[in-house]
Amino acid sequence: MADIALEFRDLTLGYDRHPAVHHLTGTVMRGDLLAIVGPNGGGKSTLLKCLAGRLAPLSGSVVNHLSGLAYMPQIGDLNRDFPVSVFDLALTGLCGKRGMFGRISRGEQARAQEALAAVGLTGFENRSIRTLSGGQLQRLLFARLMLQDSELILLDEPFTAIDSRTIDDLLVIMHRWHAEGRTVLAVLHDLELVKAHFPKTLLLARDPLGLGPTTTVLTDARLDTARAMAEAFDRDASECHRAA
């Protein structure tokens, strides 16, 4: 089973004992380009957080067979006022490989230059990140992801507040990752975009409503079920005893 990338084993994630992802079981194959869709509060970001190792499961487990992980959170910790240039921020993508002490070679600097070119930020190298627009910053974070050179790439709403031209540019990069055999998971809300670009989809409304080929997952019936999810936690919810 060398092709399996991620195995969800009856995975339940949540906050203060309330589940946000409830009993997810399934597999993601190596090289999958997977969209995660569902209503707000449906557990999409929570799932990525768990995969990134920032949230421990309430029960169940997830097995990750991939090495290296690049994660772009929806709301990151990036200090936008920090005096750092566009080029240097892109270079931080190399810290996973080079560590906090290793020397960054000429070749790697050239790769950073190429990554900036790929996201259309050539000429911005010496600009302070403070001066970038939201969309430009998002492109820069994509360049950093490229330099991280990871087998697993997690994107949390990467296209929110991005203009259509930039989305097209970023989709090209995402397809390049797909072609290189990387496993990409992206949380998205634009169903048309998902249908056009993502072979596989996970529909998540706290309970998993489908994981598989996009055409079979995104049916009207399932989307209606997803839309009907009660978003608020039930304060008086009783303990869950569902068998694994």
Added chain:
Amino acid sequence: MLYDALIGPFVEFPFMKRALVGGIAISLGAAPIGVFLMLRRMSLIGDAMAHAILPGAAIGFLIGGISLGYMTIGGLIAGLGVALASGLVSRTTLVKEDMALAAFYLISLALGVTLVSASRSNIDILALLFGSILALDDPTLLLIVSVASLTLAALAVGYRGILMECLDPGFASGVSRYGSLFHLGFLVFVVLNLVAGFHALGTLLVVGIMMLPAGTARLWSDDVATMIAIAVPVAMLSNLAGLLISYHAGLASGPAIILVAGALYAASLIFAPYGLLRRFLPQRHLEA
């Protein structure tokens, strides 16, 4: 004439010479630390730490009297204890670092005052608060110079890690297991510099030589390395000018040093490239 004003005092009086050497060494270590604190939006942390160190040093004094060793060790234990405990609390609970630190330094301060007053000793709290840069002996100078050297070496080695941890802590801990260790290590050096500096400037004023040059540097540059390169000479100049002013005008030297640093900051606030004056001297905007 100029010689008498600027150089004479340092040639003539060994205590002035020692004060200058001590001040320069403190500047080398504390000013870069201040730049990083400022970039982390922790400019007030130095002040909180100073309050945490004070009771430790006071208890050291109670045990060993005016003893470099006891007061240093007391300050270190209190400072490191508070720094590490608050780092731990902010990483394991919902309490954020500023609250964690506030809680521990207040406990440390209250505990220290209680112990000092219970002992009924007439401790010279003013010396602890404001230091005695004109009375630096050899062991104290050695301590200050050692801490400055260690600090520079540690900042050089940990530069990337500390910057990454300031810039994007979530990302830093994602790509490196040592992410938060850099932060804790950095806090250790904040404490070390405060402890070394308080012998000269006192626990409260030493924060001034740490933060004021950093604030000044921020107004002159938008680049971290340049900021450090500005903050260190600004701190040194403050020491030199402060000592001379205190000598000629017969003023307390520690406060004089910090006042010079404050004056440089105030002047920069107005005249520096990122200061106020630029707002009132609008330049025409560019084409693109």
